[in-house]
Amino acid sequence: MRGVLGHFKELDSAVEAITELRTARLGDVTVFTPTPRHELEHAVEPPRSPVRMYLLFGGLAGCMFGYWIAIWASNYWPLVVGGKAIGSWIPYTIFGFEVFVLVGALSTVFGMFIHARIPRLTMLVGYDPRFSHGDYGIWVECAPEKAGSAEALLRKHGAVEVRGER
Amino acid sequence: MATIAYEPKRPNIASANVQLPAVRDYEQVDNEITATLRPTKAWFASLLLAMAFLAFGIASWVYQIHQGLGVAGYNPPVMWGVYIITFVFWVGIGHAGTLISAILYLFRAGFRTTIYRAAEAMTVFAVMTAGLFPIIHIGRPWKAFWLVPYPNWRLLWPQFKSPLVWDVFAISTYLTISTTFLFVGLIPDIAILRDRETNPTRKRILSILSFGWRNTEREWRHFARAYLFLAAVSTPLVLSVHSVVSFDFAMALTPGWHTTIFPPYFVAGAIFSGIGMVFTIIIPIRSWFNLKHYVTLNHLDAAAKLALFTSMVVGCAYIVEFFIAWYGGVAAEQDYFWNRVFGQWWWAAWIMLTCNMILPLSLFSQKLRRNPAWLWILSIFINIGMWFERFVIVVPSLSHEFEPWQWTTYAPTWVDYGILLGSFGWFFMWFLLFIRQLPVIALAEVKEIVPPRLKHAHAHTPANADDFEPETPGAHN
Numbered sequence: 112m113r114g115v116l117g118h119f120k121e122l123d124s125a126v127e128a129i130t131e132l133r134t135a136r137l138g139d140v141t142v143f144t145p146t147p148r149h150e151l152e153h154a155v156e157p158p159r160s161p162v163r164m165y166l167l168f169g170g171l172a173g174c175m176f177g178y179w180i181a182i183w184a185s186n187y188w189p190l191v192v193g194g195k196a197i198g199s200w201i202p203y204t205i206f207g208f209e210v211f212v213l214v215g216a217l218s219t220v221f222g223m224f225i226h227a228r229i230p231r232l233t234m235l236v237g238y239d240p241r242f243s244h245g246d247y248g249i250w251v252e253c254a255p256e257k258a259g260s261a262e263a264l265l266r267k268h269g270a271v272e273v274r275g276e277r
Numbered sequence: 278m279a280t281i282a283y284e285p286k287r288p289n290i291a292s293a294n295v296q297l298p299a300v301r302d303y304e305q306v307d308n309e310i311t312a313t314l315r316p317t318k319a320w321f322a323s324l325l326l327a328m329a330f331l332a333f334g335i336a337s338w339v340y341q342i343h344q345g346l347g348v349a350g351y352n353p354p355v356m357w358g359v360y361i362i363t364f365v366f367w368v369g370i371g372h373a374g375t376l377i378s379a380i381l382y383l384f385r386a387g388f389r390t391t392i393y394r395a396a397e398a399m400t401v402f403a404v405m406t407a408g409l410f411p412i413i414h415i416g417r418p419w420k421a422f423w424l425v426p427y428p429n430w431r432l433l434w435p436q437f438k439s440p441l442v443w444d445v446f447a448i449s450t451y452l453t454i455s456t457t458f459l460f461v462g463l464i465p466d467i468a469i470l471r472d473r474e475t476n477p478t479r480k481r482i483l484s485i486l487s488f489g490w491r492n493t494e495r496e497w498r499h500f501a502r503a504y505l506f507l508a509a510v511s512t513p514l515v516l517s518v519h520s521v522v523s524f525d526f527a528m529a530l531t532p533g534w535h536t537t538i539f540p541p542y543f544v545a546g547a548i549f550s551g552i553g554m555v556f557t558i559i560i561p562i563r564s565w566f567n568l569k570h571y572v573t574l575n576h577l578d579a580a581a582k583l584a585l586f587t588s589m590v591v592g593c594a595y596i597v598e599f600f601i602a603w604y605g606g607v608a609a610e611q612d613y614f615w616n617r618v619f620g621q622w623w624w625a626a627w628i629m630l631t632c633n634m635i636l637p638l639s640l641f642s643q644k645l646r647r648n649p650a651w652l653w654i655l656s657i658f659i660n661i662g663m664w665f666e667r668f669v670i671v672v673p674s675l676s677h678e679f680e681p682w683q684w685t686t687y688a689p690t691w692v693d694y695g696i697l698l699g700s701f702g703w704f705f706m707w708f709l710l711f712i713r714q715l716p717v718i719a720l721a722e723v724k725e726i727v728p729p730r731l732k733h734a735h736a737h738t739p740a741n742a743d744d745f746e747p748e749t750p751g752a753h754n
Contacts, residue, residue: 122729145303145469146724147497155494160502166510177446181437184426188434195438205443205521212514213450216507220457223503224488227496229464231489240472242492243465245303245730269732 113277114138114252116237117265122150125247128268129154137261138253143242151247162222169218170211177210178203237276250276296726297391299570303724307469310718313566314470320565320709327705334699337692338413346416350689355675357414359693362667363700364410366550367403368448368522369543369663372515373551374400375455378462379511382504388579390726391571394719395562395712396555397459402707403554404452406700413696440524447521454514458507464490465500465721519547526670532613533674536601542594546666549587549633552580553659558708560653562717571718574647581646584659588637591666595634609679621686622673629669632662 119125125142129151132140144151182198189197224230237250249270251261258275265273300306341348350358374396381389412421426435426442436442468490471483490496520540527539556577563572602614618626636658645651672687689697711717 120730121732124732142494143492144494144497145492146721147494147501148725148729151494152498157494157498160499162499162502163506166506170510184428184435185437188428190434190436190438199438202438202443205517206437206446208513208517209446209450212510212517213453216454216457216510219503219506219510220461223461223499227499229488229490229496231491233489238491243469243472243490244307245724 113255113258113275114237114250115258115261115265115273115275116239117249117251117262117268117270118239118241118272119247119249119269120271121269122148122247124269125249126150126154128249128265128270131264131268132249132251132261135260135264137257137264138251141237141250141252143238143248143250145243145245145247160226162219162226165218165222166215169221170215173214173218174207174211176214177206177208180210181206297571297573297723300723300727302730303727306720306723306727307473309568310571310716310720310723311470311473313562313568313712313717314714316713317565319561320713323561324706324709327702327709330698330702331706332699332702334696334702337695337699341413341416341692341696342418348690348692350687350693352676352685352687354678354683355672355685355687357671357675358687359689359697360410360414362664362671363697364407364414365522365667365671366664367407367410367700367704369519369547369550369667370554371400371403371407371451371455371551372519372544372547373555374398374403375451375458375511375515376548376551377555378458379508379515382508383512386579387726388576390722391568391573391576391718392555392559392580393722394459394462395559395717396551397455397462398708398711398717399551399554399558400455401452401459402704402711403551404448404455405707406704408448408452409700409703440521440528443521444525447518451514451518454507454511458511461500461504461507462719463715464488465492466716466719468492469720470716516544519543526674531674531678532607532609533598533617533670536598538594538597538601542591542598545587545590545594546633546663549584549591550659550663552584552587553656553663555580556584556652556656557660560649560656562712564649566717568718571723574649577649577652578643578646581640581652585637585640585646588633588640588659592634595630613674613677616677617669617673621677622669625665625669625672629662629665632658633666636662 117128119128125144129140129142132138133154133156140155142151142155178200181203182200185198191197237248237252239246239248242248249265251265253261262273262275300309349360374393377389377396378393378400381393411424412418415421415424423431423433424441424445426437426445428434464487467483468487471480471487474480474483520543523539523543526534527536529535559572560577563569599614599618602610605611616622636655639645639651639655676685676687678684
């Protein structure tokens with residue numbers, strides 16, 4: 112992995128640089144931002160996050176498990192009360208719901224980890240602690256012959272620091 | 278040259294019209310909020326006090342374990358007392374955290390931003406505190422695992438139709454999800470602390486806890502979706518958990534308990550008591566750490582309106598309870614409610630009514646809603662009132678059931694009070710340790726409502742840029 116890292120102080124400078132980098136197709140662009148901004152999201156034009164599917168399928172699996180465990184346990188260890196169903200789905204909706212939330216929410220976090228690619232053991236190249244503080248970063252992963260163009264483009268849009276990394 | 282049309286009214290998160298005019302840039306946010314990690318004398322004094330309370334509580338519990346449950350104030354048939362009252366009280370406190378965080382997030386209520394972290398931490402520690410009480414209540418804590426519904430050869434089979442088993446599932450789910458919600462929200466902030474940290478050991482710990490978060494757009498995108506969906510599933514969870522707690526009572530035939538109003542009544546009460554505890558916590562913090570320009574009077578004002586609203590819902594529930602008792606025409610129910618308000622338990626009922634219905638009406642005054650000292654004093658009354666609400670629910674019903682020969686009285690002993698006091702020590706000890714280690718105001722979310730630095734500055738000024746309180750330091754500079 113090799114490329115060029117541009118360091119920006121201003122949001123609009125970073126947005127302009129991203130837009131032009133994407134047009135010029137110099138390489139894959141990774142954006143670092145201290146806080147999520149719509150402006151950056153619009154410039155990057157990412158695909159929709161699939162995290163919601165984890166909630167859906169995790170939740171459904173949890174809901175089924177919640178109902179199943181209550182019905183199965185009631186039938187396996189029956190507490191027979193005259194005139195009452197052994198497995199009663201109305202009160203068992205509480206278990207269905209609670210386990211829906213439990214498994215669904217944990218699956219959502221799992222999905223976030225998968226797609227955000229965390230936990231990460233190393234910070235890899237292209238990261239600078241200033242990006243969590245208040246500055247913006249643009250990492251352009253590109254071939255050595257395109258590094259010069261990427262560097263010039265980043266500087267043109269007001270990068271306060273540009274450096275090659277590998 | 279293209280310029281960005283910066284629109285402060287539509288940032289990424291809920292901000293509504295609650296701006297932070299005295300906060301100018303991201304550096305200021307980091308520097309001022311992370312200052313809370315450096316303890317003050319007031320913090321040390323509070324921690325010492327909390328640990329003293331906890332020590333007294335532990336001593337009381339050890340004494341009870343040694344002597345047996347007889348040293349608590351139980352007086353058959355009043356076999357639910359201070360411990361169950363305090364359990365419900367802390368579960369209720371635990372509800373406002375996820376309410377403020379999740380529901381207000383979904384409703385885009387801007388005043389949430391600077392108070393939700395404290396409220397979420399409060400939730401986790403309150404539920405941790407509540408979880409101790411069933412164990413204390415059973416008297417023989419080494420048998421606590423019997424509470425868990427698993428098949429065994431003692432003929433204690435899982436009874437999934439029992440509200441107590443519903444409670445086990447509901448509260449353990451709530452604790453897990455609240456902790457997850459708190460921790461997920463903390464990840465970007467821990468990354469900020471990691472990048473600022475100079476001590477190598479602490480830096481390594483923070484690196485592990487931040488999961489190698491790098492602030493990429495990709496991470497933020499999935500984080501934002503996950504956070505939104507966590508909020509979406511946490512919202513019905515909040516409502517369900519206290520409803521399930523109310524079923525512990527409402528499923529019994531005891532006078533005063535067997536009523537369908539209990540789930541909404543308990544949920545509203547939980548939100549009300551939680552907001553009260555948020556005031557109890559956040560008002561000293563904003564003063565100790567000079568964060569008045571983050572938790573502004575506008576924020577307190579908005580939260581006070583929520584407290585007023587929930588107080589009126591709770592008050593309405595009290596009145597409807599009396600109405601149902603009268604209109605239902607059941608003699609035992611009518612007698613019970615008369616005994617509650619004008620008979621044996623008049624003092625407890627009137628403490629409840631005064632603290633929860635009458636005093637919060639002061640919040641109709643904007644001047645008082647914007648007076649932190651009054652809000653803090655009122656929050657103490659709300660805490661007291663909500664504890665007494667649970668007292669009034671639990672004790673008068675059990676002491677005044679259908680048969681007059683069953684009627685009795687109940688008086689907590691010093692052991693009950695010691696353990697109650699210890700629970701406050703336990704809760705505040707964890708909370709104070711939390712704010713010493715992690716930011717009590719969400720750094721990344723506050724940055725979302727602070728205008729970003731722009732190369733092409735525009736002339737746009739937020740409409741309410743000057744609409745902030747005079748106590749904000751340096752506000753008009």
